Amino acid sequence: MAVDEIPVIDIAPLVARDPAGAAATGAAMREASERIGFFYIAGHGVPAALTQNLFSTAARFFALPEEEKATVKVNKRHRGWIGHGGAKMYGTAKADLKESFVWGLELPEDDPDVAAGTPLMGPNQWPAALPELRPALYGWYEAVVAAGHAVLRGLALSLGRDMDFFAKPFERPLARGSAIWYPPQPPDLGREQFGVAPHTDYGGLTLLAQDMTGGLQVKGTDREWVMAHPIPDTFVVNIGDLMHRWTNGRFHSNPHRVVNTSGKARQSAAVFFDPGFHAVVDPRDLLEDPAQAKYPPIACGEWVVGKFDKAFQYRAPATPS
Structure with missing residues (x-):
């Protein structure tokens, strides 16, 4: 891989809202977003100890007996444990070789959106057998969401908009945290078995922390x-399909996959940072000539729910006996 294929960008000026460095940082992110759709961020303000605590605590969760994990089996709000075989990308032949624990913005049952039955919004599920999981994961999540807002400030500036252009749509984000455990992949599973099969992310941005095992692969500019x-x-930050649409195709939502051939378990943790359920993604927002829009407006929640229904086994209709 060329040294500059996926650049490392220091976003400290965006975290600090420093106008002296924010524009140049945003320009670097735009170049990477248009070329490959991926970049690393440093200077993000998320303490390394938070990430290490997440990994160690999540490892204890995944080591629990299956019956304990099943007490927080994923629910209709897409919160909880998804076991092996629960995720399958874009009609691939085999389910992804992984398990995950998913959580999101914590909202009480009497929140207006939750009370109205808005999909994917509400309280999280946490296992009684491991009470330390909640603070470890949610504290990390809040710090990563703050870093996501800093990235959005840079992208807004790079598109000729005010730094806070994306603030309102992401005010109550459909931001899902996911702690992911990949077992070692036996070689006899064949070439078409993936930790995560080739796909694009379908939301706004993804912010990913990896352990040192490796395995994430991205389509390069030479394909x-x-x-x-x-x-x-x-x-690792990557552009999702919604941001691709919002920028009228300027930012690249690039295929990627995970292949864990290390011979040992792999861990990662991501925040899939999407706009709020009711936010409308409209490329005309970012165009001087609205007639040049390639994509119609779409509500974020409608888009994400549609993608979930295809990707996750638990959402599949019951098969008649």
């Missing part, structure tokens, strides 16, 4: 697979 190697104290 060959290249390794997104783990770099300590960075996050």
